[in-house]
Amino acid sequence: MKNPYEELEQRRAFVPNLAYCGQKYVDELQHLLERDFDLNFLASTDALKIHLEHCSIITSPEIIIMEVDEERAVFPLINAIRTNPLTSGSVIILIADKKDAGLKARSLKAKVNDFYVCPFDKAELMERLKFLIKFKLIKPDIKKLIPNTVQEYKIPPAKRLFDVFFSALAVLLLLPVFLLIAICIKLESKGPVFYKSKRAGTGYRIFDFYKFRSMAVGADAKLKDLAKTSNQYAGTEASANEPLAFVKIKNDPRVTKVGNFIRNTSLDELPQLFNVLKGDMSIVGNRPLPLYEAEQLTSNLWSMRFLGPAGITGLWQITKRGKSEMSDEERKGLDNFYAQHSSVWIDLKILLKTFPALLQKEKV
CATH class of the missing domain: 3.40.50.2300 (Response regulator)
Incomplete structure (x- = not known):
């Protein structure tokens, strides 16, 4: 007591x-x-x-x-x-x-x-x-x-065991692919092979998020101007008078030729397997967000997405990714739904539907 x-x-x-x-x-x-x-x-x-x-x-x-x-x-x-x-x-x-x-x-x-x-x-x-x-x-x-302020998500032992097994096996099997992508990136443009950025995951915990570099060096500095004119989530009635939580650039001019290929095939996401091994993310969950996006989602309504696991793939990827008509509210609604209803069976369904969703139709 x-x-x-x-x-x-x-x-x-x-x-x-x-x-x-x-x-x-x-x-x-x-x-x-x-x-x-x-x-x-x-x-x-x-x-x-x-x-x-x-x-x-x-x-x-x-x-x-x-x-x-x-x-x-x-x-x-x-x-x-x-x-x-x-x-x-x-x-x-x-x-x-x-x-x-x-x-x-x-x-x-x-x-x-x-x-x-x-x-x-x-x-x-x-x-x-x-x-x-x-x-x-x-x-x-x-x-x-101030007790009982915010719920915290704790990953179930079975889910964590699956994450470690799946990500470790995938890294071993995909080592030749990792090497080939790294060589292609270095041949096309100067700069590091991997891109590292700060992301907010479960419970707003901030961690280093890994991807293969798909853009020219210095691309982050151009994001603010591009977000005003080419944001996929802009233009909806709901967002007309409010700042948008998500930013996704259409036909992004910062993307390299190799970057365009690995993005459209989702190969740029492979380094996130190391995030899963570290415990930053799960295989299935809501995407961890850049800090400038996470800051827009602290209201009671939208912060719910952070009460579930962060993941490589999720409901957003299999239902709306690559579709230009996706609105800001639809994206947040999918994230909230998963946080409320996540289960082993939903994770399995998402995984089975992920592979057909890997090839995007649009350059976003």
């Missing part, structure tokens, strides 16, 4: 500072917020600005909740918060009186962490705050301070 005094000391060790700006919903939220946060209530954006100017590195708020005022004065203040090294990492939540797609789009563009429209579920807001504390603020041992 846990010592109640020990738990009390743990809570005292770190209580997040929360600054609340506004007056309309203070009475509704105060009794909920004061249980887990050190609160400061500010009546206006001017009052919040003065408060932040007098904060130190110890007293600056980890979380800032602001009611959107009619003059939209919150946005210049948000910009000041994000450009101040002392507060740039603070979690910012906005609360609005009514639905407004333009206001929500502006909020997301301003790098607000979440946007709520009244009336909203107060319990959901509290769960969201706990989630953001754990994954955005990255405080030590925060899980012990």
